[in-house]
Structures are given as structure tokens and as C-alpha cells.
Amino acid sequence: MGETTTNPHAAKIAALNDRARQRVDPCRWVITQGVLACDPITVAELLIAVEDFDSFTEDNDPYAEHDFGVIKLHGNTFFWKFDCYDVDLLMHSPDPSDPTVTTRVLTVMLADEY
Structure with a gap:
């Protein structure tokens, strides 16, 4: 595996991303049209799976910021990812x-929408 750049703030960013994803702290969620076209039960299960996600490894989280995940559910592959913007987006x-200077946006999508 290639060498990754270590961010001295990675642990803090990961904790903030986890809190936002688990709906402890405010965060904007964006659900794509592909996800919204799924069965409502699948959507509900997916959102719970995003909140509960904790399968971070060096392969899927090379910067240790907990900013991306893959979920397989009912034969579909979904991605979720964070983008961090200034407060005015x-x-x-x-x-x-x-x-205080960041607005987190969590996007949940079908893998083929990426």
C-alpha cells in the first residue's frame, strides 16, 4: 500500500465526523435521487447503517478521518462520504x-452515482 499523509488533526476530524454521522452534532445530510428511488424500508435501513458504521480500516480510511464508508444492503452497494465546507457553504x-468554521455535509448515494 502507498504511503499516506498524516494529518495531525485526523483524530479530531474523525471524532467530529463520527458525531455528525451519528446525529449527535448538527450536519447536513444529502440523499441522492438513486437512494430515494429505493424502497422506503431499504432507505431507512441504509440510514441506520450509515449511523452505525464502524468498519474503518487502513484500506477504506487511509487518512483516519472517518469520512467515507461502503454499505452493502439488499443487493445494492451504497457509499456515504463527508465534505467539509466553510460555514457559508x-x-x-x-x-x-x-x-466553528466548518459545515459538514454527509452525502449518501448508490455506488454507481459516484
Whole structure:
């Protein structure tokens, strides 16, 4: 495996991402049209699976920020991912480890929508 860059704030970013994904802290969720076209029970199960996700490994989380996950459910593969923007949602956050300058956006999608 290739060498990854270590972010000194990775543990704090991971904790903030986990709290947002688990709906402890505020976060904007975006659910794609592909996901919304699924059966409502599948959508509900998917959102619970996103909240409960904890299968982070070096392969799927090379920067240790807990910002991406893959979920297989009812024959479909789904992705979820975080993007961190400034508070006005105009550009990337200047510091994703600082919640006072960051708005987290969690997108849940079908893998083929990526």
C-alpha cells in the first residue's frame, strides 16, 4: 500500500465526523435521487447503517478521518462520504477540525452515482 499523509488533526476530524454521522452534532445530510428511488424500508435501513458504521480500516480510511464508508444492503452497494465546507457553504473549510468554521455535509448515494 502507498504511503499516506498524516494529518495531525485526523483524530479530531474523525471524532467530529463520527458525531455528525451519528446525529449527535448538527450536519447536513444529502440523499441522492438513486437512494430515494429505493424502497422506503431499504432507505431507512441504509440510514441506520450509515449511523452505525464502524468498519474503518487502513484500506477504506487511509487518512483516519472517518469520512467515507461502503454499505452493502439488499443487493445494492451504497457509499456515504463527508465534505467539509466553510460555514457559508461557499468553499472548503479552512480547518475541518474546527467546528466553528466548518459545515459538514454527509452525502449518501448508490455506488454507481459516484
